[in-house]
Amino acid sequence: MSFSRLAGRLAVIIALGATLAGCGINKIPAQDQDVKARWSDVQNEYQRRADLVPNLVATVKGYAKQEQTVLTQVTEARAHATQTVLPADVLTNPQAFQAYERSQAQLSGALGRLLAVSEAYPDLKSNQNFIALQAQLEGTENRITVARRDYIASVQQFNTMLVTIPYRWTASIFYPELKPYQTFTTSEKNQSAPTVQF
DSSP states (O other): OOHHHHHHHHHHHHHHHHHHHHTTTTHHHHHHHHHHHHHHHHHHHHHHHHHHHHHHHHHHHHHOGGGHHHHHHHHHHHHHHHHOOOOTTTTTOHHHHHHHHHHHHHHHHHHHHHHHHHTTOHHHHHOHHHHHHHHHHHHHHHHHHHHHHHHHHHHHHHHHHHHSTTHHHHHHHHOTTOOOOOOOOOOHHHHSOOOOOO
């Protein structure tokens, strides 16, 4: 084989490698894994919150026996949120994703009512266990917000790759099974401006 033929073949191989590297053949699965990791972070924070709920309920129970309805709502919301079975395609299945989001929102609402009830019990508000649990819960809610924000950013980047060129072509050829991921939404109730009355 002559030197010119060898050099020509080498040039074709290098050009092909550069083309594949530039078309996102590795970036698409890397971003897919990033979305899945961010989703794990979201689930981890939701689990942390669910783990705090029994301690919070037990602490409030001792002070607010007549608030049994709220305590029951929190316990039921936690049970529903933690028992929700997520299908393997939850990130690409809008109905499953929204059902999971609703169960977590119900727990958030029940916890909000529980913390509002605590305002009526000065002894409870000054209890060190309650103060510590409330601080942990607030910190966990902040971590949930950050984890959801990071997940949304990762999903946005991945979904954009699936619809823009050249990644769109690469995905359709090498990764046809990949679908756009779901992202978090908020209810219309949460989007309206709060009413402030003095």
